[in-house]
Amino acid sequence: MIEGSASGKKASKLKYGMVGGGQDAFIGDVHRKAVAMDSKAELTAGCFSRDYKNTLLTGEMLGMDKERLYKSFQEMIETEGKREDKIDFIIIVTPNNSHFPISKLALQNGIHVVCDKPLTTDSKDAEELERLAAEKDLLFCVTYTYTGYPVVKHLREMIAKGDLGPLRFVNAEYPQDWLATSLEETxxxxxxWRADPEQTGISNCVGDIGSHIENMVSYLAGLKIQSLCARLDTFVEGRVLDDNACILVDYDKGAKGLYWSSQIAVGHDNGLRVRIYGTKGSLGWSQENPNYAKISYLDKPTEIISRGRDDLYPHAQNYSRIPAGHPEGYFEAFANIYSTFIKALRKKLSGESLSKEELDFPGVDEGVQGVKFIEKCVESSKKNAAWIDF
Ligand SMILES: NC(=O)c1ccc[n+]([C@@H]2O[C@H](COP(=O)([O-])OP(=O)(O)OC[C@H]3O[C@@H](n4cnc5c(N)ncnc54)[C@H](O)[C@@H]3O)[C@@H](O)[C@H]2O)c1
Structure with missing residues (x-):
């Protein structure tokens, strides 16, 4: 069980501020609900929009103190940074191009950061954030949501323990259909903003969802990309950026991979699916059915493991919240990332050191890798799908 959900100990809540997530925004509200699930931190400050009226409305809806609703992220970070009861961390849920300046200013003002993916629109900026976080000794989480599922954590441990044998091949995909027409024109x-290079960066489809594939495979399989070749296509007329991508990958240790991300795949919602093949066995997991995984071995019948019913490895089991058959999903995966981050931050603030397990949330280093992946895919595609060293 998630720590605290059953414990009677009273501890003061951490305070956080949010940039983005105003009325009509998507992911900011998901973050707020995910943090609220474990009641370990409270929303204290906000600049939810560039439009102050929207920030005021959102803050009012959330029952916040008006004094801590700000006109700009600069004002929020600089004012909060000087307060005795300042926010402990900031959550950044704005379009991609503003992640860098907001994260940088927060770090400069001694505020720990949670930023949504992709970390930045340029890998040099991402590396600068990584350096700055290390220099200031601040925690930095990049919310690659799908690594928060208990079954994913179990599969990761299986692979690390060698249950599948040396890995040979990865097949991962993330098809969606919401951009099968020019929705951006409506x-x-x-x-x-996703179709606008100014706000989204050099890629749409790889940046928005291909980056989830890259992070998920790296987290699950522990494989490092050595080189890749990518073909990014734009199927919808008038669109500037990619809406479909096919990527071949060579990893360290000889394994190979094939990725497909698409926003024009009619019939698909959020179909992130990963299949990993080793010399002794294979596994398959799908984001739309995240409480289960299929595992096959050469010499045994295929099995389906079920979160809540079957014994997961203890670390993974700790993230399971309710009994089997009551599906856990996206909100819980997000909440798991926050529960780990907030617990780690609490320990850090009280001067305690943190183990690798306690830091099991996606970090700034993974954010850097994600941005490099996007850049390498675009570079390869521009060179007619040439192989590019990573
Ligand atoms: N982890 C995930 O699974 C996941 C899912 C969806 C989106 N995302 C990421 O989250 C980010 C936001 O995506 P979204 O779909 O919620 O976008 P959105 O357009 O729905 O929301 C963005 C919000 O940011 C606000 N905003 C923009 N610039 C601002 C500024 N300078 N100051 C204050 N507020 C500002 C907008 O007014 C809006 O409220 C993107 O980087 C996206 O890639 C991640």
Whole structure:
């Protein structure tokens, strides 16, 4: 069980501020609900939009103190940074191009950071954040949501223990269909900025969902990309950036991979699926059915493991919240990332050191890798799908 959900100990809540997540925004509200699930931190400050009226409305809806609603992220970070009861961490849920300046200013003001992916639109900026976080000794989480599922953590441990034997091949995909038409032309907010290179960066499809594949495979399988070749396509007329991508990957230790991400795959919602093949066995996991995984061995019948019913490795089991058959999903995965981050931050603030297990949330280093992955895919595609060293 998640620590604290059953414990009677009273501890003061950490305080956080949010940038982005105003009325009509998507992921900010998911973050707020995920943090609230374990009641370990409370929303104290906000700049939810560039439009102050929206920030005021959102803050009012959330029952916040008006004094801590700000007109700009600069004002919020600089003012909060000087307060005795300042926020402990900031959550950044704005479009991609603003992640870097907001994260940088927060770190400069001694505030720990949670930023959504992709970390930045340029790997040099991402590396600067990594350096700054280390220099200031601040925690930095990049919310690659899907690593929060208990079954994913179990599969990761299985692979690390060698249950599948040396890995040979990875097949991972993330198909969606929400951009199968030019939705960005209709005024739909989320599609609008994702299709705009100024706000989203050099890639849409790889940046938005291909980056989840890269992080998920790296987390699950522990494989490091050595080289890749990618073909990014744009199927919808008038669109500038990619809406479909096919990527071949060579990893260290001889394994190979094939990734497909798509926003024009009619019939698919959020179909992140990973299959990993070793010399002795294989496994398959899908984001839309995240409480289960299929595991096959050469010499045994295929099995389906079920979160809540079957014994997961203890670390993974700790993240399971309710009995089998009551599905846990996206909110719980997000909440698991926050429960680990907040617990780690609490220990850090009280001067205690942290083990690797206690730091099991996606860090700034993974954010850097993600941005490099996007850049390498775009570079390869521009060179007619040439192989590019990572
Ligand atoms: N981890 C995940 O699974 C996941 C899922 C969806 C989105 N995301 C990421 O989250 C981020 C936001 O995506 P979204 O779909 O919620 O976008 P959105 O357009 O729905 O929301 C963005 C919000 O940021 C606000 N904003 C923009 N600039 C601002 C600024 N300078 N100061 C204050 N507020 C500002 C907007 O007003 C809006 O409220 C993106 O980086 C996206 O890639 C991650």
């Amino acid at each position: 005024g739909q907010k989320q599609a609008g």
